[in-house]
Amino acid sequence: MNNICPVCGSERNEVLYEVSCDDSARHFIVNRKCERFSQLRTHLENLWGANSCCVLRCGDCGFSYANPYIGGDKKFYDLAYQRNTDAYPTWKFEFQETFNFLSSLCLERLEDFPVLEVGAGDGAFIRKLTEIVPSNFIWATEFSDYGAQQIRKLGVQVSQVDFREQEEWDNKFAAICLFQVLEHLDDIPKTFEAINRITRENAYLFIAVPNNKRIDFNESNGALLDMPPNHIGRYTENSFKVIAQKFGWTIEDYKIEPASLKSFLDEFALYKYLRNTQTDNSLDYLIESSRLLRKLFKNSRVAHLKKLYRAKIAMHYQEALGSSQWIALHKKSHE
Numbered sequence: 001m002n003n004i005c006p007v008c009g010s011e012r013n014e015v016l017y018e019v020s021c022d023d024s025a026r027h028f029i030v031n032r033k034c035e036r037f038s039q040l041r042t043h044l045e046n047l048w049g050a051n052s053c054c055v056l057r058c059g060d061c062g063f064s065y066a067n068p069y070i071g072g073d074k075k076f077y078d079l080a081y082q083r084n085t086d087a088y089p090t091w092k093f094e095f096q097e098t099f100n101f102l103s104s105l106c107l108e109r110l111e112d113f114p115v116l117e118v119g120a121g122d123g124a125f126i127r128k129l130t131e132i133v134p135s136n137f138i139w140a141t142e143f144s145d146y147g148a149q150q151i152r153k154l155g156v157q158v159s160q161v162d163f164r165e166q167e168e169w170d171n172k173f174a175a176i177c178l179f180q181v182l183e184h185l186d187d188i189p190k191t192f193e194a195i196n197r198i199t200r201e202n203a204y205l206f207i208a209v210p211n212n213k214r215i216d217f218n219e220s221n222g223a224l225l226d227m228p229p230n231h232i233g234r235y236t237e238n239s240f241k242v243i244a245q246k247f248g249w250t251i252e253d254y255k256i257e258p259a260s261l262k263s264f265l266d267e268f269a270l271y272k273y274l275r276n277t278q279t280d281n282s283l284d285y286l287i288e289s290s291r292l293l294r295k296l297f298k299n300s301r302v303a304h305l306k307k308l309y310r311a312k313i314a315m316h317y318q319e320a321l322g323s324s325q326w327i328a329l330h331k332k333s334h335e
Ligand SMILES: [Zn+2]
Pocket: 005, 006, 007, 008, 009, 010, 058, 059, 060, 061, 062, 063
């Protein structure tokens, strides 16, 4: 296996953990007896070309990555997730930061300021963005039919394609938004070469990915793993510095989402419960596998876990902070 860091090329790394195809399938589907579970497990063997996948941490830039570094394909997502139209986010930290940043740019410029949002969900950010950028200057990509349909209602052009393969967008965009997208994608050079090709000089790039410190906390305290091949790259502020330098961008701003004790505890207790369900015949596995038991006991189990971890989280949540990290980049001009 090739274990060179996909961000900085370093060969120095430590193994955070190794997951088998079975471990990964259990993360996405609780019920091991269903047909979909064994289909997913078999699909992971084919995708990885192996029975397991390692997660490594680079000893130089701090980026953590799945090895093999292969993102989930359409078949993986079809098997791993059942479509749920309520799953789209409403308003988020990274939307607000990006909206503030764009609002602070001179308004006249936004009249000729084509913006692309990659993986735009059901258009929660774009709906607000139309207050400052006319809808005929906004483009989106979104794979889901439901999401694409919702965005089209806003008068925005939607392509149901991989933005890296869209050929008619050369030098088009003044800004690109990638919210919770990058952590799913393999081939970092292909991604940033495409971004460079489809942006103008002096363009802005807004990226939000999960907060690595929050994931580290969850994983080291027995909550859900950041499981490949859904998430295959865990970015750090330092790994963004390397990427910016390599692909010709400067960092304009970087922020980590603040956290409240309540939201941290709510998420942690749920993720801890879900991780417990991955162990055969555990109490939480039995509860989660039956609709009736789930209805009766899930909430009280999660409440119990909150009580158990409250003191520890109260002590550490200000170091780990919120779910998301956000970065604003500016494309260097060629003169
Ligand atoms: Zn590295």
